[in-house]
Amino acid sequence: MRMKVNGREYWVEDEGEGQALLLLHGFTGRTSTFDSITSRFEKPFRLLKVDLPGHGRTGSIGIVTMERFCRDLKAILDQLGLEKVSLLGYSLGGRTALSFAMLYPEYVDRLILESASPGLPTTEEQLARQAKDKGLSEKLMEEGVESFVDFWESLPLFDSHQSLPDDVEKALREERLSQTANGLSESLLGMGTGHQPSWWDQLSSLKCPVLLVTGEEDEKFRNINRDMAERFTRATHRVVENAGHTVHLENPGIFAKIVDGFMIK
Numbered sequence: 001m002r003m004k005v006n007g008r009e010y011w012v013e014d015e016g017e018g019q020a021l022l023l024l025h026g027f028t029g030r031t032s033t034f035d036s037i038t039s040r041f042e043k044p045f046r047l048l049k050v051d052l053p054g055h056g057r058t059g060s061i062g063i064v065t066m067e068r069f070c071r072d073l074k075a076i077l078d079q080l081g082l083e084k085v086s087l088l089g090y091s092l093g094g095r096t097a098l099s100f101a102m103l104y105p106e107y108v109d110r111l112i113l114e115s116a117s118p119g120l121p122t123t124e125e126q127l128a129r130q131a132k133d134k135g136l137s138e139k140l141m142e143e144g145v146e147s148f149v150d151f152w153e154s155l156p157l158f159d160s161h162q163s164l165p166d167d168v169e170k171a172l173r174e175e176r177l178s179q180t181a182n183g184l185s186e187s188l189l190g191m192g193t194g195h196q197p198s199w200w201d202q203l204s205s206l207k208c209p210v211l212l213v214t215g216e217e218d219e220k221f222r223n224i225n226r227d228m229a230e231r232f233t234r235a236t237h238r239v240v241e242n243a244g245h246t247v248h249l250e251n252p253g254i255f256a257k258i259v260d261g262f263m264i265k
C-alpha cells in the first residue's frame, strides 16, 4: 500500500499476525529482498516492509537524509498504530534500522543488523565517502542502471555471490535492475554511508537487545561488527559459515533460524 507521511509517499507492506518485525532492504534492494527467509520463519510475525527512498515502489522521491527517513518511518508506524517494533535491516537497511533505534529508541523492541555499520567515525572518512558516492551517483546518471549493476556485482564484497544458486543470483540481479538511476543516485546522496551520522560513540546508550549477523567470508563487516559488539551493552554477534555479505541469501536456513531464536515468544 502507499502511505503518505511528511509530504513523501512510501510503498509499505503489512502482512501476518504476531510480533511486529520491520524488514529493511539494502542498497539496490526492495521489499522482496527477504523473501528467501520469511517463508522459513517458524514463529508468527506481523511482517512490515518498506521500500526505502529511491528504491522499489517508493521510487525517486528526492534526496532524503537518514534522519528525515527515520522521521518518516516513525510517522508510518504511528499511522499503523504500532508503538513498538523489532527491526531487521540488511546493509543500508541495517544502518537505517540502527539510526532509527538511536533516534527513536522508545519504538524499538529488538534490533537485528545484518552486515551493517554505525556509519564512519571521522569527518575525513565521511567526506571521502561522500565524494566516492557522488562519483557513483554520477556514474549511475551517465551510464544507466544496467552498467551500474554490472559494476556493483563485480565488487569484491560480493565475490561470495558466485556460489549462489543460478536462480537466486538471477533474481538478485533482476531486483537490482528493477531500480531507477534517479532513485539509486538520490539514495547515495541522501543515505549513503558517508552522509549519515556516526553512531559509534552512542552504541552503548542503546538498551534493547541487539543481534549482529555477518558472514564468515565478509571480513570487512565481520570486523566492523566485532567492534560494534564491544560497544553495545546487550549485543550478540553471530558469524555465519558459508556466507559473505548477503547472509540471508547465502545461508537462508541458518539466518532464519538465528532470527527465530532471537525473537521472543
Ligand SMILES: C=C(O[C@H]1C=C[C@H](C(=O)CCC(=O)O)[C@@H](C(=O)O)[C@@H]1O)C(=O)O
Residues within 6 Å of the ligand: 026, 027, 028, 090, 091, 092, 093, 095, 155, 157, 191, 192, 193, 246
Ligand atoms: C561497497 C561498500 O559499501 C556498500 C556495501 C553494502 C551496502 C549495501 O546496502 C549493499 C547491499 C547489496 O548490494 O546487496 C551499501 C550501503 O550500506 O549503502 C554500501 O554502500 C563498502 O565496501 O563499504
